[in-house]
Amino acid sequence: MSKVHVFNAGPCLLPQAALDASIEAIKDFKGTGVSVLCISHRTKEWEATMDECRALWKELLNIPDGYEVVFLGGGASLEFLMAPMNFLEKKAAYLDTGMWSKKALKEAKGIGDAYAIASSADQNYTFIPKGFEIPTDIDYLHITTNNTIYGTEIRKDLDSPVPLIADMSSDILSRPVDVSKYNLIYAGAQKNAGPAGVAVAIVKVDALGKVSRYLPTMLDYRTHIDKGSMFNTPPVFSILVMTETLKWLKAQGGVEAINKINVKKAETLYAEIDRNPLFVGTANKEDRSIMNVCFVMAPSYEDLQDEFFAFAKGKGLVGIKGHRSVGGFRASLYNACSQEDVDALVECMQEFEKLKK
């Protein structure tokens, strides 16, 4: 098969080294003679992998003492509910920056008093609202740091008088984060951290236990912290692949190093979008995401969209179709996507321009 370049929004491209190591573990997990798919999660070999995974998260994101990392089923979508259940007592504010934040707010409203503090919905989420004042009488401000569908991103930890809670599903591990500003950071692994089937939550332990409602056992972060994410059977294989992905990231130099590579990749592609008369970017320039680059055909070339999809497919470019609510194109440049992949996309856009202009 000839070389393909994968720009899928999620599940994402994973590093080849992580895939190769995972294939080996399916055949024989750590020399036990048992496949990782059949291993008991109560063995010392498996517990060592869980410990390694937690330690890698703490090291890579420089997570301070007082925080725990837990691995959960149910995806980021279940965290939409668990976050307010565990942290919302009086009132919570949500920054409405896209479909995912809207879904998070919906769950919070079902739990207690939650409201949108600012929104860019009336302009199809093409920008990140700014200049809103954060009240001090709320339990937390919830943000979605990267809006996977619209290609906007909050790349700097907000200054806030109250603790933050963040859905970082699609940009976690893409850059350094000041974890101490957050009561909770959560992410479905399949956008940048691993395969589908596991979500990660980074929880400030002493911020828990402050709500008066009954917390069902499985929806209480303390259950998973107390049991080392093994209250019930964890998603063993997903955690293994995630561990291998984190090992690869560490070998690349960690989040500082990958951030530089990610910025360069995104700059390369945005420069071409801005130069090439056939294409235009959809997100406000100052809020452009480094992870998900959204663009459409320029107005006078709109009828060429399907032709460009076919042209790109012929060049081995996979997964550049935009989300149905935005249309056009979206190239996701997650950690495992290389500069070479981005260069291939840029070259394809340039060749298409020569054909059509």
Ligand SMILES: *Cc1c(COP(=O)(O)O)cnc(C)c1O
């Ligand atoms: C994909 C995505 C989700 C949903 O993740 P699931 O793990 O599928 O529930 C939530 N938030 C953001 C920002 C996403 O990109």
